[in-house]
Amino acid sequence: MLYREAGQFKTTYAEDMAIFPIHQDRIALAILLGIAFIGVPLLADFDIWPFGSDYLLRAILLPFLILALAAIGVNILVGYCGQISLGSGAFMAVGAYSAYKLGTGVHIPLAWLGFAISIPPLPVLLSILLGGLTAAVVGILFGIPSLRIKGLYLAVATLAAQFFFDWVFLRVAWFTNYAPSGSVNAPTLDFFGLNVGTPIERYMLCLIFVTVFAFLAKNLVRGNLGRQWMAIRDMDIAAELIGIRPLYAKLTAFAVSSFIIGVAGALWAFVYLGSWEPLAFSIERSLQLLFMVIIGGLGSIMGSFIGAAFILILPIMLNLLPTQLGVPLSTETITHLEFIIFGSLICYLLIKEPHGFARLISIGKEKLRLWPFPY
Amino acid sequence: MALGGKEARENKTRYRKNGLNEEESYMVRNKLLLAAAILSGGAFASPAAAQSEQFIPILSYRTGAYAVNGVPYANGVADYYNLVNERDGGINGVKLLVEECETGYATDKGVECYERLKGKGPTGAAFFNPLSTGITFALTEKTTTDKIPIITMGYGRSDSKNGAVFAYNFPLLGTYWSAADIAIQHIAKELGGADKLKGKKISLLFHDSPYGKEPIPMLEVLAKKHGFEFTPIPVTHPGVEQKSQWLAIRQNRPDYVLLWGWGVMNGTAVKEAAAVAYPREKMIGVWWSGAEPDVTPAGDQAAGYKALMLQHGAGKFPVHADIEKYVYAKGKGLSEPDKVGEVLYNRGMVNAMLGVEAIRKAQEKFGKKPLTGEQVRWGLENLNLSDARIKELGFEGMLKPIKISCSDHEGARDGRVQQWDGKSWKVISDWYTANQANTEPLVKDVSAKYAAEKNIHPRDCSKES
Numbered sequence: 153m154l155y156r157e158a159g160q161f162k163t164t165y166a167e168d169m170a171i172f173p174i175h176q177d178r179i180a181l182a183i184l185l186g187i188a189f190i191g192v193p194l195l196a197d198f199d200i201w202p203f204g205s206d207y208l209l210r211a212i213l214l215p216f217l218i219l220a221l222a223a224i225g226v227n228i229l230v231g232y233c234g235q236i237s238l239g240s241g242a243f244m245a246v247g248a249y250s251a252y253k254l255g256t257g258v259h260i261p262l263a264w265l266g267f268a269i270s271i272p273p274l275p276v277l278l279s280i281l282l283g284g285l286t287a288a289v290v291g292i293l294f295g296i297p298s299l300r301i302k303g304l305y306l307a308v309a310t311l312a313a314q315f316f317f318d319w320v321f322l323r324v325a326w327f328t329n330y331a332p333s334g335s336v337n338a339p340t341l342d343f344f345g346l347n348v349g350t351p352i353e354r355y356m357l358c359l360i361f362v363t364v365f366a367f368l369a370k371n372l373v374r375g376n377l378g379r380q381w382m383a384i385r386d387m388d389i390a391a392e393l394i395g396i397r398p399l400y401a402k403l404t405a406f407a408v409s410s411f412i413i414g415v416a417g418a419l420w421a422f423v424y425l426g427s428w429e430p431l432a433f434s435i436e437r438s439l440q441l442l443f444m445v446i447i448g449g450l451g452s453i454m455g456s457f458i459g460a461a462f463i464l465i466l467p468i469m470l471n472l473l474p475t476q477l478g479v480p481l482s483t484e485t486i487t488h489l490e491f492i493i494f495g496s497l498i499c500y501l502l503i504k505e506p507h508g509f510a511r512l513i514s515i516g517k518e519k520l521r522l523w524p525f526p527y
Numbered sequence: 528m529a530l531g532g533k534e535a536r537e538n539k540t541r542y543r544k545n546g547l548n549e550e551e552s553y554m555v556r557n558k559l560l561l562a563a564a565i566l567s568g569g570a571f572a573s574p575a576a577a578q579s580e581q582f583i584p585i586l587s588y589r590t591g592a593y594a595v596n597g598v599p600y601a602n603g604v605a606d607y608y609n610l611v612n613e614r615d616g617g618i619n620g621v622k623l624l625v626e627e628c629e630t631g632y633a634t635d636k637g638v639e640c641y642e643r644l645k646g647k648g649p650t651g652a653a654f655f656n657p658l659s660t661g662i663t664f665a666l667t668e669k670t671t672t673d674k675i676p677i678i679t680m681g682y683g684r685s686d687s688k689n690g691a692v693f694a695y696n697f698p699l700l701g702t703y704w705s706a707a708d709i710a711i712q713h714i715a716k717e718l719g720g721a722d723k724l725k726g727k728k729i730s731l732l733f734h735d736s737p738y739g740k741e742p743i744p745m746l747e748v749l750a751k752k753h754g755f756e757f758t759p760i761p762v763t764h765p766g767v768e769q770k771s772q773w774l775a776i777r778q779n780r781p782d783y784v785l786l787w788g789w790g791v792m793n794g795t796a797v798k799e800a801a802a803v804a805y806p807r808e809k810m811i812g813v814w815w816s817g818a819e820p821d822v823t824p825a826g827d828q829a830a831g832y833k834a835l836m837l838q839h840g841a842g843k844f845p846v847h848a849d850i851e852k853y854v855y856a857k858g859k860g861l862s863e864p865d866k867v868g869e870v871l872y873n874r875g876m877v878n879a880m881l882g883v884e885a886i887r888k889a890q891e892k893f894g895k896k897p898l899t900g901e902q903v904r905w906g907l908e909n910l911n912l913s914d915a916r917i918k919e920l921g922f923e924g925m926l927k928p929i930k931i932s933c934s935d936h937e938g939a940r941d942g943r944v945q946q947w948d949g950k951s952w953k954v955i956s957d958w959y960t961a962n963q964a965n966t967e968p969l970v971k972d973v974s975a976k977y978a979a980e981k982n983i984h985p986r987d988c989s990k991e992s
Contacts, residue, residue, distance in 0.1 A: 206642060206646065207643055207646070211638070211639045256980075322761070332741065332744040332973060333664065333684070333737035333740045333741050334736075334737055335661070335664040335737040339980075340981075340982065425635075425665055427664045427668060428634070429634070429664070429736060431736060431764065432634060432635065471629070472643075482589070482861075483587065483589055483627045484589035484594075484598075486629070487589070487590045487629045487631070488590065
């Protein structure tokens with residue numbers, strides 16, 4: 153009744169090829185964007201609980217948005233192109249550290265040539281985007297093995313990227329501007345002369361990034377390139393036979409995916425952490441992103457958001473719950489309970505629905521279409 | 528349509544007869560809704576706190592690879608706050624409201640805990656004490672914006688000793704640069720004079736994180752000054768894999784190995800040293816590598832191992848009698864009773880005491896009521912504990928007098944060396960005081976760099992009161 157595309161006639165090609173062809177989807181999306189872009193800032197502005205407190209914005213929404221962006225990047229590679237990658241944390245790190253270097257000024261002394269390459273500190277926005285670009289280049293480099301090796305073996309090859317960059321950013325002091333402790337500070341966040349400092353400003357900044365990239369990704373995956381990726385994912389030999397070049401398809405997937413992950417890494421470092429060390433982008437981050445994509449649903453942009461929410465926010469909720477209910481438990485018991493419940497939830501979910509939340513949503517949509525006459 | 532709707536409703540009613548009736552299903556639904564509401568909304572509610580309580584957060588880790596050290600420390604901290612409430616009824620009548628948050632020694636969880644707890648209580652958090660150098664780095668900028676002091680007793684950023692730049696950081700009792708200086712002083716004494724350091728080989732086995740890297744620049748300065756050969760050897764988190772590092776040590780045969788480890792890394796290092804037959808007497812741990820959980824796993828092999836002391840060591844002092852009387856006798860203690868008085872438990876107590884005394888000092892100026900972080904910061908900066916006051920507090924023998932000022936957020940930089948004899952820690956040295964002539968240029972240099980990077984205008988300390 154409420155959700156049915158019957159009667160929505162498409163009379164032009166543009167309508168037929170619209171990004172959201174169903175009217176109800178467009179409304180839902182508009183409401184969601186309205187809440188995110190106007191509702192949350194308004195609620196925060198009027199100090200309406202719980203939006204008035206920094207906690208929701210800074211400790212929940214901010215990391216959620218950034219990790220959702222990273223999950224979109226991982227989803228393009230793993231979900232759409234079928235190339236399993238365990239190097240996402242490394243690509244985030246590449247994005248973060250190159251954005252940091254560009255944001256604080258690059259100086260490469262080439263003593264044997266008698267001169268030095270110096271780039272003055274770039275504006276933050278530019279350095280974040282260039283950070284993403286560097287990650288894309290690195291992604292292509294580490295994607296080259298994917299032309300020869302597949303599946304789990306590729307996962308191991310990308311794992312090499314993870315350990316290599318962990319090592320580089322720990323050991324090569326040039327990347328950290330010779331900070332004695334190896335921990336670096338992000339430059340101040342100035343965008344076109346505007347300082348982004350308060351939690352709500354940071355939230356808006358990330359929201360804009362995430363919205364733009366989510367739309368770009370959504371468009372990309374339903375276009376020519378996305379179809380090539382999916383063809384490669386479903387059966388690479390068949391794809392090759394119908395004229396898709398694996399080299400091009402796989403490397404573009406690595407490039408686009410690493411670019412988005414790199415931007416997310418730069419945002420994670422600059423906007424969320426502010427000060428970080430290589431441990432922030434360790435193998436655990438790679439696995440976390442992979443789980444987000446698997447739980448959320450492989451090959452779904454929406455699924456990346458839901459997966460990020462599930463992996464990031466649910467443990468925090470589980471951790472907060474006993475204190476809020478006034479149950480006197482020690483913090484270690486709470487943490488152990490959190491692990492137990494969260495772990496069993498993952499098992500339960502993957503048994504009930506191996507294709508993740510995205511599949512649950514499409515089942516829900518099917519049910520809605522039939523409602524109220526289920527059969 | 529109408530017909531169809533009716534049919535469907537009948538269908539549903541029939542369906543329900545098999546399972547739950549309508550009333551029951553509503554009840555189930557209400558319960559689910561309630562649970563959802565609690566999950567989504569209740570989680571952000573600040574608990575109704577009494578208006579006359581001072582809120583103090585504890586960031587602790589009782590799980591993970593660092594729990595062996597995190598647990599006794601957190602117990603010491605929590606027990607001391609409990610003691611202040613039970614024995615004195617709070618600080619000048621202002622009760623302490625304490626909440627713990629588990630960080631697992633992970634930086635991102637630490638930041639989440641900080642955001643969760645910073646606004647609690649009537650006046651917000653009095654101060655934070657993350658017990659992790661990584662979390663300290665991540666919080667330094669945030670705490671300055673939020674005007675909440677961060678106490679890093681014996682750890683944290685060494686350059687934050689300069690309070691003119693780091694107004695909200697307090698590395699009380701000693702930074703890693705002071706620790707490095709004290710360790711080299713002790714080695715010089717064992718060798719029979721600073722001139723004997725020349726040509727010696729000293730290795731640093733460190734936890735590869737901001738914590739472990741912190742002493743490196745200081746040791747490089749000292750190596751240059753005294754002419755010894757310095758080799759840093761990193762160990763990857765969490766530190767259970769040290770075979771190749773110890774192989775390198777066996778090949779290089781350094782005269783001394785300094786250990787900057789934490790959690791399981793410490794015990795592993797001692798065991799690996801025994802495995803390659805490196806004399807434990809030539810190993811000197813920092814004060815975070817010198818507690819009971821670090822040596823007991825290695826058993827007899829640990830005998831002879833030495834570590835710095837952050838002034839105090841293990842053992843019981845007058846304050847422990849109060850803890851037993853007011854906290855453990857009432858069954859409110861968190862630790863196993865036989866672990867009261869261990870090195871890290873005592874350190875937790877010292878840390879909690881300094882925070883409490885800072886609040887007391889701030890109350891002298893701002894009144895006997897719950898104070899904001901900014902007010903407590905003033906208390907910390909003007910903290911001055913004399914021998915008499917330390918004795919009054921029951922900490923005699925654990926601490927030397929400490930005086931904080933705007934230009935010196937460290938307050939004291941004394942240490943001793945202790946040695947594990949297989950059963951307990953024995954103090955084997957006199958007091959050392961870190962030589963400020965060595966540390967100060969580096970503090971000035973690095974803090975000035977931070978100030979330039981962050982556009983901080985250092986305060987004029989002569990104008991602070």
